[in-house]
């Protein structure tokens with residue numbers, strides 16, 4: 001059955017807007033778990049625009065389900081991974097000034113650098129996932145890198161403006177998930193998912209985890225975090 005991992009970055013975004021103590025993303029993590037989330041995800045960015053190092057320390061202590069930390073494949077982030085030891089590190093691309101993660105990491109282009117980084121994480125006994133676009137060359141490169149999991153970027157599916165474009169994006173996700181499963185990789189999916197579009201993604205047989213942030217936190221501002229999570233769980237069918 002597919003697991004929901006709630007991305008709490010935007011609770012920290014709201015806190016950082018005032019450089020204040022509230023709202024606390026760690027409190028949100030606890031509430032998300034109580035509401036039925038089976039994992040917590042956050043992204044520690046180089047510019048620290050939302051999640052701070054202190055948050056990671058506290059999340060590591062408090063999260064009882066599964067802590068997935070997204071980060072760039074850089075030397076400072078390797079030190080952070082080794083210090084806070086989350087259950088999973090998801091390597092993502094990071095561009096200075098970007099509003100959000102735009103595409104998957106290019107595992108084929110940056111193969112040599114990523115191989116060194118993945119090996120260093122694995123040597124420290126940290127599980128690694130790679131956020132990739134649903135293209136066969138990316139899935140093949142991810143498998144060769146030796147990661148145990150990939151997260152398929154659902155952004156093209158979520159942002160599709162026509163049924164035809166969305167159907168094409170969906171087919172790409174289904175094939176990529178199948179290829180990854182055949183290669184022995186666990187498959188997560190995320191980016192841009194909401195109650196309106198998550199159901200078919202949750203139904204892809206290989207997908208074991210969904211990472212959802214913006215839509216849940218946006219709904220939570222209006223209807224409360226628990227209700228926002230329960231309605232997503234309903235849409236996922238768990």
Ligand code: PXP
Pocket residue numbers: 007009043070090092100101131151189190191192193211212213214215
């Ligand atoms: N997966 C990855 C790798 C991401 O970078 C993000 C955004 O932080 C998400 C999933 C969640 O995307 P959204 O906030 O659109 O649900």
